[in-house]
Amino acid sequence: xxxxxxxxxxxxxxxxxxxxxxxxxxxxxxxxxxxxxxxxxxxxxxxxxxxxxxxxxxxxxxxxxxxxxxxxxxxxxxxxxxxxxxxxxxxxxxxxxxxxxxxxxxxxxxxxxxxxxxxxxxxxxxxxxxxxxxxxxxxxxxxxxxxxxxxxxxxxxxxxxxxxxxxxxxxxxxxxxxxxxxxxxxxxxxxxxxxxxxxxxxxxxxxxxxxxxxxxxxxxxxxxxxxxxxxxxxxxxxxxxxxxxxxxxxxxxxxxxxxxxxxxxxxxxxxxxxxxxxxxxxxxxxxxxxxxxxxxxxxxxxxxxxxxxxxxxxxxxxxxxxxxxxxxxxxxxxxxxxxxxxxxxxxxxxxxxxxxxxxxxxxxxxxxxxxxxxxxxxxxxxxxxxxxxxxxxxxxxxxxxxxxxxxx
Ligand SMILES: Cc1cc2nc3c(=O)[nH]c(=O)nc-3n(C[C@H](O)[C@H](O)[C@H](O)COP(=O)(O)OP(=O)(O)OC[C@H]3O[C@@H](n4cnc5c(N)ncnc54)[C@H](O)[C@@H]3O)c2cc1C
Numbered sequence: 001x002x003x004x005x006x007x008x009x010x011x012x013x014x015x016x017x018x019x020x021x022x023x024x025x026x027x028x029x030x031x032x033x034x035x036x037x038x039x040x041x042x043x044x045x046x047x048x049x050x051x052x053x054x055x056x057x058x059x060x061x062x063x064x065x066x067x068x069x070x071x072x073x074x075x076x077x078x079x080x081x082x083x084x085x086x087x088x089x090x091x092x093x094x095x096x097x098x099x100x101x102x103x104x105x106x107x108x109x110x111x112x113x114x115x116x117x118x119x120x121x122x123x124x125x126x127x128x129x130x131x132x133x134x135x136x137x138x139x140x141x142x143x144x145x146x147x148x149x150x151x152x153x154x155x156x157x158x159x160x161x162x163x164x165x166x167x168x169x170x171x172x173x174x175x176x177x178x179x180x181x182x183x184x185x186x187x188x189x190x191x192x193x194x195x196x197x198x199x200x201x202x203x204x205x206x207x208x209x210x211x212x213x214x215x216x217x218x219x220x221x222x223x224x225x226x227x228x229x230x231x232x233x234x235x236x237x238x239x240x241x242x243x244x245x246x247x248x249x250x251x252x253x254x255x256x257x258x259x260x261x262x263x264x265x266x267x268x269x270x271x272x273x274x275x276x277x278x279x280x281x282x283x284x285x286x287x288x289x290x291x292x293x294x295x296x297x298x299x300x301x302x303x304x305x306x307x308x309x310x311x312x313x314x315x316x317x318x319x320x321x322x323x324x325x326x327x328x329x330x331x332x333x334x335x336x337x338x339x340x341x342x343x344x345x346x347x348x349x350x351x352x353x354x355x356x357x358x359x360x361x362x363x364x365x366x367x368x369x370x371x372x373x374x375x376x377x378x379x380x381x382x383x384x385x386x387x388x389x390x391x392x393x394x395x396x397x398x399x400x401x402x403x404x405x406x407x408x
Contacts, residue, residue: 005140008118010036011317013134013144015122015157017044019105020284020301021150026111027064027309033317036142037109038118038134044109048177048263049101050298051217052077052210055094060302063310070107074099075211081190086198086248096192098212118142122151125161127279129323145279146322148308152285153270162274163282169269172347173205175292176220176234177263180209183255188216190252198248203355205293207246209253218258221293223355226266235262267292269347279322281330283308288340291347296339303339 012028014021017039025037053061053074061067074097081091109117120136125147134142151157155165182188192210205221220242224230234241238258243249250256271288283304290297312330316322330336352358 005138007141007143008036009143010034011144012036012146012148012313013038013132013142014148014150015039015125015134016150016152016154016286017041017105017109017117018150018152018284019050019101019108019298020152020286020305021148022105022108022112023064023066023301023305024148024150024283024309025116026066026108027305028313029112029116030065031309031314033313036116036118036144037112038120038122038136038142040119040121042117042119044102044105046100046102048175048265050292050295051099051101051177051212051219052208052295053097053099053298054295055096057299057302058095058097060299060306063306064302066108066111069111070104071097073103073107075213077192077210079191081193081252082196083193083248083252084196084198086246086251091190096210098192098210098217100212122157125157125280127161127277129278129321132279132322146313146316147280149280149282149286150284153289154286158272158282158286161277161280163277164273165270166273167268167270169348169351171226171266172223172269172291172351173293174222174224174226174231174264174266176218176222177265178218178220178238178258179215179260180218180253180256181216181259182253183257185254188253188256193252195246195249195252197246202245204245205350205354207242207249215260219292223293223351231264234264238262265292269344276324276328276331278324278327281308281312281327288343290343291350294343294346294350296343296346300339300343303336307333307336 012033012035014025014028014035014037017025017037021037021039022044025035028035058067061070077096077098078093079091080094080096118136118140120138120140122134123137124135126133127147132144132147134144134147136142149157158165193208195207195209197204203223205223207218207220209216209218211217230241239256267289269289269291272282275282275287284301285297287304290300308330312333315329316326
């Protein structure tokens, strides 16, 4: 064996440098641990993933101790307009952050010293209650006390270890990502907007519009099968297809165009089984996926990594061995469990609230639209009494923070 591919010994091997792996590696670097981060790409490439952090997710991000270094690559959003059924809109004070996924991940990566990064793909793992051996596709070996498996949806390594993926909801939702721009005006009248479709028959969770640098980014969350011809129609005539599904949108956007590339990404909901093993811990999407429409994936990643790096890894390294019982403390962590449960529950609840034809959900939709219409009438009457001009951006009254169900 040459010196270049001599076995590298370390305490922790983080496999996969997406949001979970890069955040974990940056935290381990800060804490002075002996670790390596292994990923095929030195720089995380552009990818259509999470593009907005909600306020509660930033609260968890702060617990990584890295918020101050990563938030500067995001675009802060102060005011969120919420439109329901095309009839009601009001601005809320809400601190969200828009970004391109690769820029956020690479900001975490920048906190990892170069000599702690190994470019490559892990081809195989032999795990035990003592030391773990990883072999990269180049043949390079790594020996570690602990493996943090952060390989996202890629199933091959998990499968080779006998960890199974159980798809609980195939094509649970489909997310469309694109940029929008106003026609004939320099900017829109809102800073960010969450638009819920006016017709309950539309299989759309919502459309979110938010700034990322100088662009207005759009994420549209729909419940359709991946092969639905509606997606081809959307590609051919995006603005017309958007307006056919949400006619009231033009009231808020005026004339607009869809610019740049259109991304369409279906998402399966899956969980893993057989993950309680010695020497290996699964985090982020490697453990379980989330529904983009629910907007819980990044929060789930941060909770995993915060609990792992702040609590469990220091405990595990303090004593000899890396048994399955030790590792189980992470999966049984009440904060992790609550975060996973919240993500799962929200994914199914939102889908049912949008498309479930069951009487209970139908009644809920009718009640919601009736309440919205009543509030819209009340809002109009109030505006008339005050002689106020109904333009969302002119409101000066302090507004409440939106309830979590609205804060998409
Ligand atoms: C379209 C879309 C929109 C979304 N929108 C939102 C949202 O609005 N809000 C929200 O909170 N969440 C959202 N999510 C979810 C969120 O993006 C994910 O939960 C999060 O990105 C998962 O990060 P991760 O690090 O676990 O996985 P990834 O980012 O996929 O990282 C996995 C890494 O592992 C590497 N890897 C894989 N195999 C190997 C190997 N054998 N060896 C070495 N490296 C390997 C890959 O190269 C990659 O770098 C969205 C997801 C999608 C798909």
